[in-house]
Amino acid sequence: MRLQSRGAGLLTPTQAALPPFDLLRPTSLADARAVLADRPEAVIAAGCTDLVAAIREGLVPSTLVSLRNLDELRTVEHDGTALRIGALNTHHDGSAHPVLGAALPELADAWSAIATVRIRFRATVGGNLMARRYRYEMPVILGALETAMEFSTAAGERRCTVDEFVRRDPAAPEGRTLLHTLSVDTASLVAFRYDRSMRPVTTVALAVRRSRDGLRLTAGVGSEYRRAVLVRTDVPVAEVTAIDHAGAAHEMAGQLPDRVGDYAGSARYRRRIVEVLLRRQLEAAA
Amino acid sequence: MSHDPDDEVPAGAAVPVDMILNGARRHADVPTNTMLLSLLRNEFGLTGVRGSCERGVCGVCTVLLDGKPVASCSLFAFDVDGATVETIEGQRDGDALGPVQQAFAECGGFQCGYCTPGMIILTTALLRSEAKPNRDEIRRWIGSNICRCTGYEMIMESVERAAETLAAESGEPGEDPDTEGEEERS
Amino acid sequence: MTEVVGHNAPRRDARAKVTGSARYGYDVALPGMLHAKVLRSPHAHARVVSIDTSAADALDGVAAVLTRDRLGAMMTTFGSLIKDQPVVAVDTVRYVGDVVAAVAAVDERTALAALDLIDVTYELLPTVADIAEALAENAPELFPEEPPGFTPHYGPGAHATLRPARNVSFEYGHTTGSPDAWDDCDHIFTDTFHFPRMHHMHLEPYVSVSTAAADRLEVWTSNQMPFQLRQELARLFSVAESVVRVHGEYIGGGFGGKSNCRTEHIGLRLSQLAGGRPVRFCMTLEEAFLTISQHKATLTLKTGIKADGTFVARQSTVLLDAGAYSEYSPFVAEKAGYRMPGAYRWQHIDTTCWTVHTNTVPAGAFRGFGGTQATWANERQLDLIAQRLGIDPFDLRCRNMLDLGEQTVPGERPIDSDLKLGLDLVADAIRYHARPHVPGRGIGIAMACKDGGGMNKLAQARVKIDVNGNVYLAAGLTEMGQGGHSALSQIAADVLGTEPARVRFTDVDTDYSPFDSGTNSSSGIVVTGRAVAEAAERARRQVLEFAAESLDLPVEQLDLRDWQVIADGVGHPLPPMIQQVYGGTGFEFSAEGQYKAAFSSETPFETQAAFWEIGWAAAEVKVDVETGKVDVLQLVISGDAGKVINHLGARGQDEGAAVMGLGQALFEELRYEGTDLLNGEALNYRVPMADDLPASFVSITQEQGHGSGPFGSKGLGEGGMLPVPPAIAAAIADAVGVQLTELPMTPERVLDAIDRRHVTI
Incomplete structure (x- = not known):
């Protein structure tokens, strides 16, 4: 559904209505960078799961750059301190990757729980993030992990956090950019949990990291109609077991702004259940 | 460059x-x-x-x-x-229904039939990856697609029936190996 | 009766559907076919000041552009009792999605490009978002001028009024007994219940192909009501009904949605404007959300009872949100009103039901048809009363439920199921009476009763048998997944002593198919089934009379089996007997049948219910008292088929209906913020998926044997949905002691109720 060009009504574009476009299929990241420099109007395609939805909502690509030949973006690597996930990994392949399973099994578990079996074979983690669609779950999961998104742009390499990208922070690149890698710091990570039992009302991801003064807790909160929100708290203890679970959960949930309230749950309700879910995650992690 | x-x-x-x-x-x-x-x-x-x-x-x-x-x-x-x-x-086996199709027909795993080809395809993929799926796995796979008519239970029973049929068939010796993939299917 | 009925054989449409070869309306294509798309209103309420289509008209590939100026001789509005919905907007648009203009072009891309070139100027009008706003003093009026409409004639106790109040198009009222009954009441309770609306979400979109010639308007469509559609199209185009021909294809799900004009009226007019070229109009799923929905409702029940829990009197006020146009709302109002007594015995009933207009998507026929709304309020108030009086809800039901054979009102068909038997069945299956009291876990029961088979529904059928005993069964029932064609074929086969495989159900085509007033109200088995059984009986009689003459035996001594006439245990094959008389090409026996529920001058609708559709449900839930999340652990549902014709079909109808009820209970609803639809799209509109099913989901198909259909059968398909939300609500009450009055029972609503419980304790 989209607004008619003169504002005189609503139209629902169908797949049959999509005109042909110029198609480019680079075979390397370097090639893809060059393509994007040449064709700033290009729309990037990977699994096409969200792209097709966008087309049905009115997107009409004149140039499409398919990344499917970029096998170099299907890797998962871990050097002991940082996990590097290629943006082209599908949910299925990425979550089942042995390197991920060994380096960060909690992320593998969370990632393996999202979407449906059928979607998981096709949709990519990069597409999930780039869509900026509120009900998608990777922004919550990777947001809580303070994942860095690495882009190639016409102006060179750029980098921002998932949270910055979701919030459209100035640090996030604008326009047609090529997300190629997601980078998660594993060195300081103590614990990670993801709870989607209340989905689609609310999902909660919690990362516990070692900080200079103790532990730093970062939670991502997702919902159907509002973008994911990050909340944080620092606790001056060294172990998860030593955290005041209820207190930390209360502190973080209290930071949720009023705008997390929507049709599916008021802000008051969201704060309350997020507090419950965070407390349970902390108890489980302890 | x-x-x-x-x-x-x-x-x-x-x-x-x-x-x-x-x-x-x-x-x-x-x-x-x-x-x-x-x-x-x-x-x-x-x-x-x-x-x-x-x-x-x-x-x-x-x-x-x-x-x-x-x-x-x-x-x-x-x-x-x-x-x-x-x-x-x-999915057809010559003029006959394939085993998954047969199971959906026999177990009533369809009503209006509009979702049925998709459900049968899902089932085929599931049974290739896991010959004896349990209920939770079936639920997860069938949970990929919408059926508005059946309430899913009879679809899941169809999947279980198909798994049994395929298991029985694969246990049968002497099946003619040439029949697979021979016919023109499009 | 032979051994055909009641078997667990695959349905006749199994092969076509598991191979994908079944032809749906979606698959119909004609040579030279054009494609239609429409422009929909972006405003909830506005005056249409001007429309300029000159640029669209000039676009290459555009064959026709339809606006209010190009309706020609076509009537401007359609509907049921009230014709208030414009084919395309005339003066006013009344909801976001109202059709403003339509284009037929060589392909959908061109049609959409043409629509992009249309200029429309609107003058915004104040909007009405919901029932409360619509009924408010000084509310903007959606229909300042009265649209054409009429009220039906009713029997004793019933009445209808057009425009009883501002923004109310129709009132149905219904009283039985004397209001003096209130004087006998020891307690009077008044409670209000809220019911949201769902979208049908049939997977096959609204789609048709239409061709218009001077003397023939022809549509191939997925429509549940071919003859009703024929009638409405003939009226819209001012032609004889015989000019209109409707082909009924396989329907990819209907649930009530595919009734009345959806795409066909626009397709036909575009075809006329395009010189008769075929026009395919296939809506997107998003457009279906903007086309029709279930009725949202507010129901207020004032119920008077004796100290011992005996029900005495009930006054109900039912406000249905009809959306922008009347559609089937008057009929839904009649049925919602009529169903307010539930499955219980009353001395006095006084029901008023209004269809209230709002600037939202029109509401129309939806599985349950007013009964879902009525059951939610009925069963919930019963549980509330039980709690107030300290009576077990099971016992309160038993005290007041109608007996087998008891009449709801004089002249009505007696209740044809043993309600207690069914309630015991589901209660025992879930161990209701032995339920342990575990904090946060609970078990609840509910039941529902609706008059089934449609109002005044008529069906005819024809059975032909060729020389070799092949049977051609013609009837106007459409196949939308319910298995009607299979069941009817089995009935004919059974009567004729042959295999169902020998029966061909001929394509539904209003030129050739016997009349059927519509595929609705779970009517196929009883109403069309009776017509089919009668046609088959008469055909059988013809065959036996023919054989009696050929064999020179008394017809009473003959039987028909496997296309042989059996006399004294000896089979006489029919083909040579027939060819002896009629020659080598042979002959066809042909006979017709008809059924309509009995006329009754005493009932409100002047007809008896064809049968009573009963649904029983029991649920076990676990409630997380910290989050309000409800997990349904067990769901047991049961319907009474009377006599099962096809086990797979019967079971599937009950289970499919129950899962729709499960969605309605917990999460499924159209979400409006003001007059804007938030979730009219596949990703955001949540329907039950396989992983939403309870760990244990059991359906029990009863065969109580009291049905009015062939072999004692009754209809199924709606009864399984109705009791599920109240059963789950009762289980929540049992688990955490809170009584919910609004659907869906979202975690926030449950938690709020738990909070209030703590405050009041």
Whole structure:
């Protein structure tokens, strides 16, 4: 559904209505960078799961750059301190990757729980993030992990956090950019949990990291109609077991702004259940 | 560094697509905007593949791409070049129903039938990856697609029946190995 | 009766559907076919000041552009009792999605490009978002001028009024007994219940192909009501009904949605404007959300009872949100009103039901048809009263439920199921009476009763048998997944002593198919089934009379089996007997049948219910008292088929209906913020998926044997949905002691109720 060009009504574009476009299929990241420099109007395609939805909502690509030949973006690597996930990994392949399973099994578990079996074979983690669609779950999961998104742009390499990208922070690149890698710091990570039992009302991801003064807790909160929100708290203890679970959960949930309230749950309700879910995650992690 | 303009398919040109479709080699020259759903229905006459939501959610249009269930409405035809594609039309065993089809027919795993080809395709993929799936696995896989008629229980029983049939068949010695893939299926 | 009915054989449409070869409306294509698309209003309420289509008209590939100026001789509005919905907007648009203009072009891309070129100027009008706003003093009026409409004639106790109040198009009222009964009440309770609306979400979109010639308007469509559609199209185009021909294809799900004009009226007019070229109009799923929905409702029940729990009197006020146009709302109002007594015995009933207009998507026929709304309020208030009086809800039901054979009102068909038997069945299956009291876990029961088979529904059928004993069964029932064609074929086969495989159900085509007033109200088995059984009986009689003459035996001594006439245990094959008389090409026996529920001058609708559709449900839930999340652990549902014709079909109808009820209970709803639809799209509109099913989901198909259909059968398909939300609500009450009055029972609503419980304790 989209607004008619003169504002005189609503139209629902169908797949049959999509005109042909110029198609480019680079075979390397370097090639893809060059393509994007040449064709700033290009729309990037990977699994096409969200792209097709966008087309049905009115997107009409004149140039499409398919990344499917970029096998170099299907890797998962871990050097002991940082996990590097290629943006082209599908949910299925990425979550089942042995390197991920060994380096960060909690992320593998969370990632393996999202979407449906059928979607998981096709949709990519990069597409999930780039869509900026509120009900998608990777922004919550990777947001809580303070994942860095690495882009190639016409102006060179750029980098921002998932949270910055979701919030459209100035640090996030604008326009047609090529997300190629997601980078998660594993060195300081103590614990990670993801709870989607209340989905689609609310999902909660919690990362516990070692900080200079103790532990730093970062939670991502997702919902159907509002973008994911990050909340944080620092606790001056060294172990998860030593955290005041209820207190930390209360502190973080209290930071949720009023705008997390929507049709599916008021802000008051969201704060309350997020507090419950965070407390349970902390108890489980302890 | 600049990219090679030879790699580009301009909007007016066609992309050559070669694939194995239901066991047979197929070629098509498709405009860039062609969806796999449209290619299968309009070019190859495989009208058992139907559209509904046209955005990958409902699963009515599910086909197997290299053995994996995918929504054919959410795939550009150019992306299946070099791939193996299987549709509901490839499920039959000659004039007879294939084992999964037979199970859905016998167990009443359909009502209006609109979601049925997609459900049968999902089941086929599931049983190839796990010959004896438990209820939770069946629920998870069948949970990929929408059925508005059945309430799912009879679909899940159909999956279990199909698994039993296939297990019994694979246990049978002396089956003629040549029958598989021989017939023209498109 | 032979051994055909009641078997667990695959349905006749199994092969076509598991191979994908079944032809749906979606699959119909004609040579030279054009494609239609429409422009929909972006405003909830506005005056249409001007429309300029000149640029669209000039676009290459455009064959026809339809606006209010190009309706020609076509009537401007359609509907049921009230014709208030414009084919395309005339003066006013009344909801976001209202059709403003339509284009037929060589392909959908061109049609959409043409629509992009249309200029429309609107003058915004104040909007009405919901029932409360619509009924408010000084509310903007959606229909300042009265649209054409009429009220039906009713029997004793019933009445209808057009425009009883501002923004109310129709009132149905219904009283039984004397209001003096209130004087006998020891307690009077008044409670209000809220019911949201769902979208049908049939997977096959609204789609048709239409061709218009001077003397023939022809449509191929997925429509549940071919003859009703024929009638409405004939009226819209001012032609004889015989000019209109409707082909009924396989329907990819209906649930009530595919009734009345959906795409066909626009397709036909575009075809006329395009010189008769075929026009395919296939909506997107998003457009279906903007086309029709279930009725949202507010129901207020004032119920008077004796100290011992005996029900005495009930006054109900039912406000249905009809959306922008009347559609089937008057009929839904009649049925919602009529169903307010539930499955219980009353001395006095006084029901008023209004269809209230709002600037939202029109509401129409939806599985349950007013009964779902009525059951939610009925069963909930019963549980509330039980709690107030300290009576077990099971016992309160038993005290007041109608007995087998008891009449709801004089002249009505007696209740044809043993309600207690069914309630015991589901209660025992879930161990209701032995339920342990575990904090946060609970078990609840509910039941529902609706008059089934449609109002005044008529069906005819024809059975032909060729020389070799192949049977051609013609009837106007459409196949939308319910298995009607299979069941009817089995009935004919059974009567004729042959295999169902020998029976061909001929394509539904209004030129040739016997009349059927519509595929609705779970009517197929009883109403069309009776017509089929009668036609088959008469055909059988013809065959036996023919054989009696050929064999020179009394017809009473003959039987028909496997296309042989059996006399004294000896089979006489029919083909040579027939060819002896009629020659080598042979002959066809042909006979017709008809059924309509009995006329009754005493009932409100002047007809008896064809049968009573009963649904029983029991649920076990676990409630997380910290989050309000409800997990349904067990769901047991049961319907009474009377006599099962096809086990797979019967079971499937009950289970499918129950899962729709499960969605309605917990999460499924159209979400409006003001007059804007938030979730009219596949990803955001949540329907039950396989992983939403309870760990244990059991359906029990009863065969109590009291049905009015062939072999004692009754209809199924709606009864399984109705009791599920109240059963789950009762289980929540049992688990955490809170009584919910609004659907869906979201975690926030549950938690709020738990909070209030703590405050009041």
